[in-house]
Amino acid sequence: MTQTIDTQNDHHFQSNKINVNQDFAGAVLKGLSSKKKSIPSRYLYDAKGSVLFEEITELEEYYPTRTEIKLLEENTRDMVGQFPEGAVLVEFGSGSSRKTEILLRTLPHLKAYIPVDVSPTALDDAKARLTKKFPDLRIAPIVANFMEPFALPDWCADAPKIGFFPGSTIGNFKPSEAIGLLEYFAQDLGCSSRLILGVDLKKDEDRLVAAYDDREGVTAEFNLNVLTRVNRELDGTFDVSGFRHVARYNENEGRMEMHLESRKDQSVEILGRRFDFKKGESLHTENSYKYSVQEFHDIGDRAGWENLATWTDEESLFSVHLMTPACN
Ligand SMILES: C[S@@+](CC[C@H](N)C(=O)[O-])C[C@H]1O[C@@H](n2cnc3c(N)ncnc32)[C@H](O)[C@@H]1O
Structure with a gap:
């Protein structure tokens, strides 16, 4: 990947770049080991995720x-x-x-x-x-x-x-x-x-849900892309088609939530560790408080x-x- 970062920031860039992958691995392993599985939303934004987000903004x-x-x-x-x-x-x-x-x-x-x-x-x-x-x-x-x-x-x-x-x-x-x-x-x-x-x-809840679950499925692609990123960067074995995008409003918390719901009982390996998903189990990928x-x-x-x-x-x-x- 070619970077055009201001040379005076190379130090920040280099040190942060190394941290990004370590951070990603740590966050994914921790998030998938929890009772309620999650991945922090900032990891939705790899190169493809950033492009897909721009497409979402046009919907x-x-x-x-x-x-x-x-x-x-x-x-x-x-x-x-x-x-x-x-x-x-x-x-x-x-x-x-x-x-x-x-x-x-x-x-x-x-x-x-x-x-x-x-x-x-x-x-x-x-x-x-x-x-x-x-x-x-x-x-x-x-x-x-x-x-x-x-x-x-x-x-x-x-x-x-x-x-x-x-x-x-x-x-x-x-x-x-x-x-x-x-x-x-x-x-x-x-x-x-x-x-x-x-x-x-x-x-209005319907308007919120539509904004996070568009008819063309771009937000679904954006959300599912994090599984592809795990496969590529963390040696993961997610079957992306085994998950579906879910967007819902959590009234108690006042937030939109994005999840990836497992379509079946399945297991995934990431960096040599195994994680089991039950059918219907959710991987929480984003909150958006209103x-x-x-x-x-x-x-x-x-x-x-x-x-x-x-x-x-x-x-x-x-x-x-x-x-x-x-x-x-
Ligand atoms: C919702 S998008 C907004 C993009 C743009 N500011 C806009 O208004 O359209 C969130 C942006 O913040 C970045 N981002 C999310 N969490 C971040 C974090 N913790 N640190 C740095 N950037 C982050 C993402 O990569 C993405 O570009």
Whole structure:
């Protein structure tokens, strides 16, 4: 795989790259050894998973992307009035960086853009596309799991930071984890920073389920792809056709869940270890928590962020928040 990572980040990239596979093996073995089997959702995003996610964002049923893009297009000008010149834009879980283009077109004179993602291919593709569109912008991707501490480059230490966390990726974490993550972002970005964050809202269950179980089966392919990844990277023996994609709303937890349900009694070997699945047994692959605006404001408060503004669409499908650390 050819990498086009900023040389100043090679150290991060190399060390994180080695960790990714060890992390993957550890997470899969641990997750499949549990009574309720699971794999953390970040492992859905290998090269193919990142491409499939982009396809999902284009689907009719998948309202979050087009709604968030519209909110950003309509309101970015209001946000940027307060941003300082010479800031560094740091995006967590940047994926294709398509939404970032809206900010890059509007933000005043950025010092650099630092996209952070677990998917090296998504970062490569985004950097290649953005370099053509914004040739004067310094783009310095970091391959990292943002749940764990990673260092921003020394050259941006003194620059004010603007954090960007779109796509409702915050919803992939339990509320307690989301609070921990936002606390860590506040420390990393600093007291003078701003954070622009997209959050999916609670709504009609049918609409939610359709968004995670589309008619064309792209989300099913995205979910099942994690089994192919285990087979390829961890010497696994999953019969992918022996599992089916299931998406359901968990009312008690306020979250959409994605599972892979075993169609039969079967055994799988991974790195020489055997795991048994009963017919109907579930492998839990993703949570996506849905919030009311007030519930999310409470999460931000508890994580030490002051809400400066919130925008929602007419149907109240999605919300975009502008926040600053409450440092004093
Ligand atoms: C729901 S997608 C959102 C992509 C893009 N930000 C958007 O709004 O369309 C989640 C993105 O976050 C990345 N991601 C998920 N968990 C991550 C983690 N723990 N650390 C770094 N990146 C992560 C995935 O690779 C993927 O690109």
